[in-house]
Amino acid sequence: MNSLSEPSRWERFVWPIAASATLLALWHYSVLWSGTKVFPSPYDVEKGMAELLKHHVLWGDIVDSLRRVGVGFGAAVMIGVPLGLVLGWYPAINQVVNPTMQILRPISPIAWIPVAIIFFGVGDRAAIFLIFLGAFFPIVVACINGVSNVPSVFRRAGRNFGLTPPQLLARVLLPAALPQILIGLRIALGIAWLVVVAAEMIAVDSGLGFLIIDSRNSGKRYDLVVAAILIIGFIGLVLDFGFRRLEKLRSVRWGFRSES
Amino acid sequence: MSLTQPVSAPAAVAMKLSVEHLGVVFGRDGKSTPVLDDINLEVSEGEFICLLGPSGCGKSTLLNIMAGFLSPTSGRVRVDGEPVRAPDPRRVFVFQERGVFPWLTVEGNIGFGLFKLPRAEREERIAHYIRMVGLEGFEKTYPHELSGGMKQRLEVARALAVNPDMLLLDEPFGALDSITRLIMRGELLRIWEAERKTIIFVTHDIDEAVQLADRVVVMSARPATIQRIVPIDIPHPRDISSPRYLELRDGIFQQIGLAHKL
Amino acid sequence: MHDDSKAKVSLSVHLRPLAFIAVLLLLWDIGIRRQPSHLLPTPWGVVGGLADLVRHGLLLKYVVASLFRVTWGFFLAVILAIPLGLMVGWHRRAEMAFNPILQILRPISPLAWIPIAILWFGVGDLSAIFLIFVGCFFPLMLTAIDAVQSVPAVYVHAGRNFGLGSTGLLVRVLYPAVVPRLIVGLRITLGIAWLVVVAAEMIAVSSGLGFLIVDARNAGNRYDLVVAGMVIIGVIGLFLDIGMRQIEKMKSFRWGYSED
Numbered sequence: 001m002n003s004l005s006e007p008s009r010w011e012r013f014v015w016p017i018a019a020s021a022t023l024l025a026l027w028h029y030s031v032l033w034s035g036t037k038v039f040p041s042p043y044d045v046e047k048g049m050a051e052l053l054k055h056h057v058l059w060g061d062i063v064d065s066l067r068r069v070g071v072g073f074g075a076a077v078m079i080g081v082p083l084g085l086v087l088g089w090y091p092a093i094n095q096v097v098n099p100t101m102q103i104l105r106p107i108s109p110i111a112w113i114p115v116a117i118i119f120f121g122v123g124d125r126a127a128i129f130l131i132f133l134g135a136f137f138p139i140v141v142a143c144i145n146g147v148s149n150v151p152s153v154f155r156r157a158g159r160n161f162g163l164t165p166p167q168l169l170a171r172v173l174l175p176a177a178l179p180q181i182l183i184g185l186r187i188a189l190g191i192a193w194l195v196v197v198a199a200e201m202i203a204v205d206s207g208l209g210f211l212i213i214d215s216r217n218s219g220k221r222y223d224l225v226v227a228a229i230l231i232i233g234f235i236g237l238v239l240d241f242g243f244r245r246l247e248k249l250r251s252v253r254w255g256f257r258s259e260s
Numbered sequence: 261m262s263l264t265q266p267v268s269a270p271a272a273v274a275m276k277l278s279v280e281h282l283g284v285v286f287g288r289d290g291k292s293t294p295v296l297d298d299i300n301l302e303v304s305e306g307e308f309i310c311l312l313g314p315s316g317c318g319k320s321t322l323l324n325i326m327a328g329f330l331s332p333t334s335g336r337v338r339v340d341g342e343p344v345r346a347p348d349p350r351r352v353f354v355f356q357e358r359g360v361f362p363w364l365t366v367e368g369n370i371g372f373g374l375f376k377l378p379r380a381e382r383e384e385r386i387a388h389y390i391r392m393v394g395l396e397g398f399e400k401t402y403p404h405e406l407s408g409g410m411k412q413r414l415e416v417a418r419a420l421a422v423n424p425d426m427l428l429l430d431e432p433f434g435a436l437d438s439i440t441r442l443i444m445r446g447e448l449l450r451i452w453e454a455e456r457k458t459i460i461f462v463t464h465d466i467d468e469a470v471q472l473a474d475r476v477v478v479m480s481a482r483p484a485t486i487q488r489i490v491p492i493d494i495p496h497p498r499d500i501s502s503p504r505y506l507e508l509r510d511g512i513f514q515q516i517g518l519a520h521k522l
Numbered sequence: 523m524h525d526d527s528k529a530k531v532s533l534s535v536h537l538r539p540l541a542f543i544a545v546l547l548l549l550w551d552i553g554i555r556r557q558p559s560h561l562l563p564t565p566w567g568v569v570g571g572l573a574d575l576v577r578h579g580l581l582l583k584y585v586v587a588s589l590f591r592v593t594w595g596f597f598l599a600v601i602l603a604i605p606l607g608l609m610v611g612w613h614r615r616a617e618m619a620f621n622p623i624l625q626i627l628r629p630i631s632p633l634a635w636i637p638i639a640i641l642w643f644g645v646g647d648l649s650a651i652f653l654i655f656v657g658c659f660f661p662l663m664l665t666a667i668d669a670v671q672s673v674p675a676v677y678v679h680a681g682r683n684f685g686l687g688s689t690g691l692l693v694r695v696l697y698p699a700v701v702p703r704l705i706v707g708l709r710i711t712l713g714i715a716w717l718v719v720v721a722a723e724m725i726a727v728s729s730g731l732g733f734l735i736v737d738a739r740n741a742g743n744r745y746d747l748v749v750a751g752m753v754i755i756g757v758i759g760l761f762l763d764i765g766m767r768q769i770e771k772m773k774s775f776r777w778g779y780s781e782d
Contacts, residue, residue, distance in 0.1 A: 099542075178363065
């Protein structure tokens with residue numbers, strides 16, 4: 001932004017590559033220099049990833065984690081979006097329910113684990129429940145904000161054209177609130193991805209989170225630990241990216257400030 | 261020559277809208293602010309009326325009440341003899357902050373109010389109004405890709421598409437540059453002459469009012485009352501350097517208390 | 523006369539959310555009593571658990587432990603991430619260089635770093651602080667980058683126009699311009715820190731509110747203490763959030779919200 005010289009196109013690739021290469025080198029040499037026997041170097045991690053892929057363990061874990069996120073997040077969307085829309089549209093109802101939500105929201109889904117285990121036992125369903133909890137509140141809040149921020153012109157225009165309240169909701173409020181709802185969904189998906197990893201470390205025995213704990217416990221395979229961490233980061237990035245593509249759709253793009 | 265008597269409309273032309281002893285008082289934190297005070301007005305069918313006054317004088321409030329978005333504290337508005345209680349597609353409002361829906365294309369916006377029509381008829385109407393406001397070629401464009409003037413034209417097209425009896429426009433050209441404004445005024449008059457809807461147009465621009473209206477309702481600042489109703493008896497197209505135009509305009513200038521020589 | 527009815531209205535309006543919470547508590551109570559297993563506590567059970575904790579002096583001790591870790595982890599992240607983020611955001615090339623790395627590391631749940639934390643810091647306070655630091659660092663850095671890039675170019679041009687050098691620009695234009703966004707980011711990240719500390723304490727340390735939850739369950743199925751712990755977590759998280767919002771409201775920061 002301060003650049004009086006505009007970076008050229010090739011620089012978009014050169015700089016990140018240079019920075020990543022430097023960091024990798026730093027990593028590699030600090031491992032060497034500190035003489036640690038446990039912490040992996042970049043090479044070790046790469047070999048570890050290849051090993052995971054070869055033994056087909058990795059795909060199963062990735063699928064498991066994604067599946068849990070899919071179900072938990074999907075449930076949060078299906079319940080949270082309508083609820084958020086209603087709360088946003090009827091401030092009176094929102095005023096009653098909101099304090100309860102504000103108290104429940106800061107409780108980490110992880111703190112719910114013992115309760116989840118009681119209800120669902122150790123396994124898939126507990127993890128899905130935790131993911132649902134983690135995604136639910138951001139989604140509801142985003143929907144409430146989205147609806148209450150719809151400029152009143154749109155509401156009035158809708159009424160002017162003779163729309164009944166349900167039609168108003170579906171044809172005006174929902175599309176108008178959609179950009180903000182999408183942002184909330186994207187953030188909630190990010191949270192869901194965080195929660196699934198944490199939940200798998202504690203409450204289930206498959207998935208990427210479990211892979212991390214297991215690799216360490218059964219043999220101190222820190223190369224696999226770090227490999228798993230990087231894979232988690234990468235998948236999270238892909239999910240986030242996918243959502244941002246949605247935000248670029250023309251019927252929603254109007255709601256986002258143009259990135260200069 | 262008295263300019264205070266409204267020129268009586270010929271008996272054959274129907275009374276479209278009447279405002280009777282309208283008053284509006286806003287109350288906030290225990291303080292009540294009178295906004296409109298005993299407004300009386302009669303508008304004939306097919307007339308083009310301008311509500312003229314300084315910003316914040318309550319004319320937008322009056323327009324909103326006519327449309328049915330707000331309720332008056334006292335008095336009432338009647339359209340076709342019936343009191344106005346709620347918004348209705350027969351009285352379409354063209355908004356100041358450009359109320360085109362950003363998530364719909366040009367086609368989508370114009371077709372918005374036409375959901376009760378069969379598909380073929382809807383598409384025909386949309387095409388008709390796109391042509392009328394000169395937006396051909398932009399059917400599938402989204403509002404954020406259009407200029408300010410085009411967005412305004414889109415909004416007018418959307419309003420006209422539902423074939424309303426009345427158009428209520430709230431300073432629609434305020435955000436446009438002066439050249440576009442002149443063009444848009446001409447467009448509006450052209451459309452009005454083609455379809456002869458009753459139009460009530462709010463503005464703070466004296467020239468705009470004198471160029472467009474059959475009668476100019478000059479309003480005072482808060483609490484707003486009708487100072488004077490000035491009939492503009494110049495036929496369209498109006499020559500803005502004709503003596504009659506200048507005479508009427510300067511008369512209003514003086515009425516509002518502004519010298520026309522700076 | 524007018525004020526009297528207004529006072530009545532506002533009273534009943536404030537009572538409604540409380541009534542809603544009361545109804546939920548009642549349903550909770552009934553739901554537990556109908557359960558044959560009686561494992562989960564009723565609302566009264568939770569109150570009893572809270573009293574228990576206070577009596578043993580544990581409540582204060584655990585709350586302080588958790589807050590201590592949050593403070594340190596958050597604080598360290600702030601003094602590192604914000605200046606770094608501001609610098610990176612200011613220089614286009616730096617942002618180009620580091621953005622991909624940040625984007626990969628960001629979606630990784632701090633909990634995934636636990637094995638590494640334990641490897642480096644053992645089980646204890648430092649591990650928890652490290653995890654909180656990791657959890658806060660990336661969001662804060664991204665917030666700072668975003669804040670700098672959102673400063674309208676006009677401000678910078680105006681600053682330069684009036685002859686400000688780099689330092690002057692930084693202190694008199696950039697800093698005031700980014701503060702509103704930074705504060706919002708701080709609030710959100712503080713919420714994240716609170717989530718992380720609870721999770722970290724469940725796994726990697728032996729004191730604090732997260733530990734309370736795990737320990738209460740393991741050492742005797744004291745679910746009344748578990749839920750009491752959850753309630754406290756929620757309430758403190760709420761206070762932290764409200765506290766930050768109050769700071770946002772302070773007059774000297776308010777100008778950043780006039781656009782909304």
